[in-house]
Amino acid sequence: MTFLLTKTRLDSSIFLVAAILVSLAAFAVAWWLYHWIMRERVDHPQVERIRGYIAKGAHTFLRREYKLLALFAAGMTVLILLFLPQPIWQGSALTNLNMALAYVAGTVFSAIAGKIGVQVATQANARAALAARSSLRQSFLAGFRGGAVMGMAVVGSSLLGVALVFWLFADGSVILGFSFGASSLALFAKAGGGIFTKTADISADLVGKVELGIPEDDPRNPAVIADNVGDNVGDVAGMGADLFDSNVASMAAALVIAMALDGGARGPNSQMVFLYTTLGLLASIIGVASARMGKKEDPSRALNLSTYVTGGVFLLLTAAATALLNFSWQIWGAAIVGLAAGILIGITSDFFTNDNRSPVRRVAKLSQSGPAFTILSGMSYGLMSVLPALVGIAAAALVAYQLCASLGTEYALFGIAMSALGMLSIVGTIISNDAYGPIVDNARGLVEMAELGEEALERTDELDSAGNTVKAITKGFSIAAAGLTVISLLGAFMTEVNESAVAAGLAVEGERYLQGFDILDPLVFFGLLIGAAIPAMFSAMLMRGVNRNADRMVAEIHRQFKEIPGLKEGKAEVVPEYDRCISIATVGALRELIPAGLMVIVVTLLVGFIGGVKAIGGFLTGNIVSGLLLAIFMSNSGGLWDNAKKYVEAGHCGGKNSQAHKAAVVGDTVGDPFKDTAGPSLNTQITVVSLVASVASGMFLLFSLLG
């Protein structure tokens, strides 16, 4: 493949060293930002006390979650040692050991990034709250830079991890093992955090706002701290793990395909993978560093601007590198197409969920006829929003493929992988923007609970509302990124199958055991239909988990209001038992996520052992299609309902306490687990399934009933 590098031939290590240096630079930036935040002391005892509660609750949840994950990971490690990528009695024990190590490293790297994110978020929230007393700009910066620590930590650790694993092992299966580790953690973090946060949110609202009529974030409410903890564990740690997972998976898929093209490790194609990722991280650092509010003081503009700056810098840097190093322009095109598609899909999500647009306003208006119409109209818009997003993903994949097919048909799949990589290049900034949301949401809660004044409340309200607006864009982006990533993982799966087939003696070197997956092959179709049902089942299980867990929590809140004297009346010095609510949310979330997570993995293995690799090819496809469909539908309708409620609360269609408001609250409650539990967990679910399938492909080749 030397035609890609006619003028220059750099040693591969240069790209790896650059990747490692830039990821260390990201950590340094994170470190600097963290100290920038910690510079301000929290000089308000009430704020510090509540911040402490939140921080303690979040860390308790993370500790328990990680403990559970450690058990799961230990079991999985044993299975990998014994069976993956090849059964130990057939393959090489060393490869299994390497894969197991990479798997553990994947979970650990992701866990550390999550821990860092929560650590800083639970400090930044207090600083943002206190700064809001005097300055919107300072408050914004505290929120944004708190989020940016998470962004830098996630992207830095994912690039560092993949670079190290690649350097040490230079083996596709082992890299997939690292990605699988990241994915396992994401499944726990995203689904568990999602159940936690919505359990607390719904229960707090149900008893507080609906039954007792006390305001949001009222400190009398026993669930109010759990609700704030939920923002951190669901929206900071969970979302970070999700994007860590997508980011690593996109690199892993690209590297597996690149190595197959290069005929081994460290060829020009894997160099390009590292080059693009490194430049993406560099662009994110610049984007994050440049973010501040202009004179117009519009926080959403500042957030969006950082995204566009990152994208623009990435475009320029990669173009310069392509010109200088004489890399392929087609590959560059594929990456840029991916990036453009990601941004465009984010913008269509914004259309469906922004209260300046007709969908939110129509739903608010129809709410005047009652909650059934809120639900029906919101769902209709949610279902409609699927079309532009899927067309965007489909078009990006097709264009990337066609561009790169001109380099040779074997490059076409690599084009899709590179477009996923291009889309994810700005992920550092995306995470920063996304983690900003829960921090300023928490800050708003602190302002309310510690009574920092009306002006501070208005400022944090404005910051919070910007967080919600930007969230829709970043969510659409995350789904699109997961979509392109899993498409390239499908390509990686086929590559893995073909390599396993050679290892298992089912094909000779250079021969392709599988040409593709023919839809009319009944095994493929069988897998396709079952794969399509899994995201439906998974999201239903998570939603039922939230329902059941909220039931338990509501009972606890009722108990506290009944048994703690003076609580309801708001007597001074009477404090609810916040801990018990946090504990219920924690235990319940972990208990509810286990069956859902196991179901996904068990069904994947069942389909593989029944129908073999062809059935799995169909299974992954069905799973991608229905996972994307449901994720987009749920995220957008949930976001729409949330904003329709806020639109009504802002005084439209009858305003607060009107018929329309009651209906809009029903919509928002339905939308909560849609947009914050089930919808975003589907990203992770489809990645986990793809990776389980890839790492177990060797087993499916050897042992299957019909395959």
Add this chain to the structure above:
Amino acid sequence: MTFLLTKTRLDSSIFLVAAILVSLAAFAVAWWLYHWIMRERVDHPQVERIRGYIAKGAHTFLRREYKLLALFAAGMTVLILLFLPQPIWQGSALTNLNMALAYVAGTVFSAIAGKIGVQVATQANARAALAARSSLRQSFLAGFRGGAVMGMAVVGSSLLGVALVFWLFADGSVILGFSFGASSLALFAKAGGGIFTKTADISADLVGKVELGIPEDDPRNPAVIADNVGDNVGDVAGMGADLFDSNVASMAAALVIAMALDGGARGPNSQMVFLYTTLGLLASIIGVASARMGKKEDPSRALNLSTYVTGGVFLLLTAAATALLNFSWQIWGAAIVGLAAGILIGITSDFFTNDNRSPVRRVAKLSQSGPAFTILSGMSYGLMSVLPALVGIAAAALVAYQLCASLGTEYALFGIAMSALGMLSIVGTIISNDAYGPIVDNARGLVEMAELGEEALERTDELDSAGNTVKAITKGFSIAAAGLTVISLLGAFMTEVNESAVAAGLAVEGERYLQGFDILDPLVFFGLLIGAAIPAMFSAMLMRGVNRNADRMVAEIHRQFKEIPGLKEGKAEVVPEYDRCISIATVGALRELIPAGLMVIVVTLLVGFIGGVKAIGGFLTGNIVSGLLLAIFMSNSGGLWDNAKKYVEAGHCGGKNSQAHKAAVVGDTVGDPFKDTAGPSLNTQITVVSLVASVASGMFLLFSLLG
């Protein structure tokens, strides 16, 4: 393929003659049943007056709908004459003419069956109402036999039509043209009828029950007749057209594949298609004739029994025929697997929607916490119900395929087509059971409006409730049947492409232009993602149509109550202007369905002309997967909410007017367009897309941007 017929070699005409004779026999049975119903005179002037309103409304709607369809069909006929299956300047003008004729015949046959069904349903309702004064058994029989006329008319005309077209033209494309005609009509009838019926239902409930607190079916309500008309045009004519469509499509797909196997028309494989369909119709006649209520007087048992009798008779008849004529047992096995899967899927639908089972009861219980929980829990169950249904379809397709692959790989797809045929063998009885529902629902309305007494009301309530229970089973069955049918249509599409390729000179005779559809081919994947978005868009458009139309109708009801003096107070002799509500529902339904129907056809053509036949292969697959997913989800959650409301109304969880009841009513209102508009229209939508793709395959081969 003589090994299939080693002992006997019958002339093909015998099978065709038998098919035609048995379909004429079905018409004779329908005629006899109609006269059995008309024997009883409607001797109650009030009942006759209201019956007349309903009949007039239904026929008015049908006339307008058919007029609109005639316009559409005229346009489509011109397009077929010019372009299908080959552009007239390239292919044979005669084939285009034949296809156009077959297309028109498909719409006409289906329209006649629908007209017959509505004609008898609007007579049987009054007889069932009057009989309910004295006997549950007689009332049941009037309802059931009224439905059976529709069942016989639909199956008789579909078999007759296909047999005649096959006899006259013996050409796969022309048979697909007939099927496409049936499908176009079904799209209008199902979606239009679905919008009509739910517009009327929701508006009548919203103003009557919720705003004014008057009972269901109160004659003061201006929308009450429109609601009853809706039952006839949505659930009788619409559902009949839907199953006519599925039945014809399954025969068409099987015949196209059979002719390819036989190397032309009238070989043993197409004989088998006619044999199985004929025996299925015979079994349905026996099943319908045997249906009566036993001494225990349980109407749902009687309905289910007729299904099981039909299935059993079909099994025995086909086994006997296979043994006698020495046909292949593998093919028999495939048909029986399909039948078994259809019945099993119906039973799982029953589990999720029956109020004796935990899902309905849990949703009713959770409704005590408010409507958001009704919606969330109902949706969770609806999403869960997707898994068993898709596993059933996937397993049936896989087993049928594997069984028949033992006859030679080219038989495998034929196996799937035969299993769809087997599933649809009992369709005559299914339609009878299904059409029974709206008839007794209407009867209940007549009893209420004409004040035929408490006892009659109780009897019709019991009959109505049986109709609802059985509906879940028949709905699950219809979706499963559509699922298997469209899978075999995918096979038929590939067959058509390969034949068109030979005709267009792209491949030589005997060579296969397309081997299959590789998921990793970017054109296939491109189509797959877009195909998956179409059912979401289509159902959203229909639901919004219902929303908008209900808005218009509510305004009209308000106007009447305001402007007609004495109406609200229920003064004697004051009659609301029923006609205006019917007219609004009619005009609105037709106006709202056009954009949805056109969108489906236009996107199919766009994908075909952009990505060619490969993109269409993916497009059909994505459309099947997401169509089935959404149809099952919507039908089952809608049915569940309906029954949860009835369960609460029966006195559970607080009973009528409790918090739980209000929440359950919200669930039911959301569920109405789910289960009666969007969900069942998706069946038709996926068939229409499959047929458009098949008939236009020649054009996509010749003209496409990337294909």
